[in-house]
Amino acid sequence: MRIPVLTGPTAVGKTAVAVRLAETLGLEVVSADSRQVYCWLDIGTDKPSVELRRRAKFHMLDKVQPDRTYSAADFARDALAVIRRRTEEGQRLMVVGGSGMYIRALFEPFFEAPKPDPELRARLEMQPSAELYRWLGEVDPERAGELHPNDRQRVIRALEIRQQTGRTMTELVRQSSGRHEFEPAYIVLAMDRDRLYRHADERFDQMMRRGLLEEVRHLRELGFGQQSYVANAYGYAELLDYLDGKLDLDRAVELAKAKTRAYIRRQLTWCRALPGARWIRFTDEEETTRLVHPMVAAVFS
Numbered sequence: 001m002r003i004p005v006l007t008g009p010t011a012v013g014k015t016a017v018a019v020r021l022a023e024t025l026g027l028e029v030v031s032a033d034s035r036q037v038y039c040w041l042d043i044g045t046d047k048p049s050v051e052l053r054r055r056a057k058f059h060m061l062d063k064v065q066p067d068r069t070y071s072a073a074d075f076a077r078d079a080l081a082v083i084r085r086r087t088e089e090g091q092r093l094m095v096v097g098g099s100g101m102y103i104r105a106l107f108e109p110f111f112e113a114p115k116p117d118p119e120l121r122a123r124l125e126m127q128p129s130a131e132l133y134r135w136l137g138e139v140d141p142e143r144a145g146e147l148h149p150n151d152r153q154r155v156i157r158a159l160e161i162r163q164q165t166g167r168t169m170t171e172l173v174r175q176s177s178g179r180h181e182f183e184p185a186y187i188v189l190a191m192d193r194d195r196l197y198r199h200a201d202e203r204f205d206q207m208m209r210r211g212l213l214e215e216v217r218h219l220r221e222l223g224f225g226q227q228s229y230v231a232n233a234y235g236y237a238e239l240l241d242y243l244d245g246k247l248d249l250d251r252a253v254e255l256a257k258a259k260t261r262a263y264i265r266r267q268l269t270w271c272r273a274l275p276g277a278r279w280i281r282f283t284d285e286e287e288t289t290r291l292v293h294p295m296v297a298a299v300f301s
Contacts, residue, residue, distance in 0.1 A: 001087065003182045004299045005095040005103060006292070007032075007274075008189035009267040010260065011200040013282045015048055017189065018096040020289040021296055022056035028086060030079055031060045032097030032106070035233050037075065038066050040219055043212045044235040046203065059086075066224040069153040076105035083182060092300055095184070100270040101146055107184045108173070114164045116157075124156045135159060140168035145266055148259070151232035185299045186277035187292055190268075200260050204235065208253065213239055234259040 006014055006021075018029050031037070035045040039062045048058055059082045064070045079095075079102075086093055097103065124132065132155045137144040143158050158169045165172065191199070216239040219230050226244070230236045235256045242252040271277065278295055282288045 002185050002299050004296045005184045005186050009264040011203050012189045012191050016285045017289050019052050019056045027092045027094045028057040030095045032095050032099050032102045034099040037063045043207050043210050043215045066229045072101040072105035075102045098267050142170045148232050150237050186274045188271045188277050188279045189282045191282045201257050
């Protein structure tokens with residue numbers, strides 16, 4: 001069974017187009033966003049507003065607390081359960097998001113990872129984040145490129161698998177066999193690179209005006225600080241460093257924007273490798289939706 005997948009870099013306008021498509025085609029949205037899956041991370045992830053959620057049904061938002069690791073395998077398990085249940089009930093669905101590992105896990109077989117080794121995990125936990133990330137970059141540069149340098153949980157897991165199996169996570173994923181029962185029909189939203197960077201910078205400024213710093217401060221007060229996912233998410237990580245006295249505010253904002261642009265570059269690289277993907281240049285919500293609409297409708301015909 002084919003499933004339309006609307007993807008592309010962050011800040012390109014995927015959510016706005018998805019909501020319009022959901023309204024006109026009677027779709028529900030399966031979010032494939034590795035940050036929006038966390039509760040409490042709302043402003044900094046540009047999570048769909050209450051108003052947008054009234055207009056379209058979203059799945060896979062607010063699944064876990066920020067002190068939990070939620071892997072691509074976890075996402076695939078839970079999202080596939082939603083897709084199976086809703087399609088059996090006759091509902092049309094569309095996957096929307098820019099998290100490559102999450103989308104890959106949905107449509108490609110995921111390898112059986114070894115169980116965590118407590119002793120090995122304890123040794124890795126003793127190392128600084130920068131050293132762990134440097135090591136991962138040496139042994140598995142592709143996986144390192146998919147992760148934030150401060151994402152200790154996922155960096156440690158990748159190193160742990162390398163130590164336990166003698167093979168990298170990238171190798172194991174590629175060499176898995178078999179297929180899932182759903183086939184993706186990829187549609188990629190794109191934008192001129194300079195315009196996209198400006199849009200991403202402006203969006204971060206808007207997030208700050210909407211209260212992102214207060215959101216990070218509240219998360220810190222709740223106990224979701226340097227030992228939680230908050231310290232791994234760009235935007236949140238830099239503002240958390242500001243609150244901890246490690247950066248001044250202007251520098252924190254500058255770093256957050258730079259890391260967002262770096263993430264956009266990685267997303268575009270991933271999108272270019274998608275098999276059979278159809279690319280649409282985003283102009284505005286209405287015109288872009290008009291162009292994407294027949295592509296999505298054709299998947300269900």
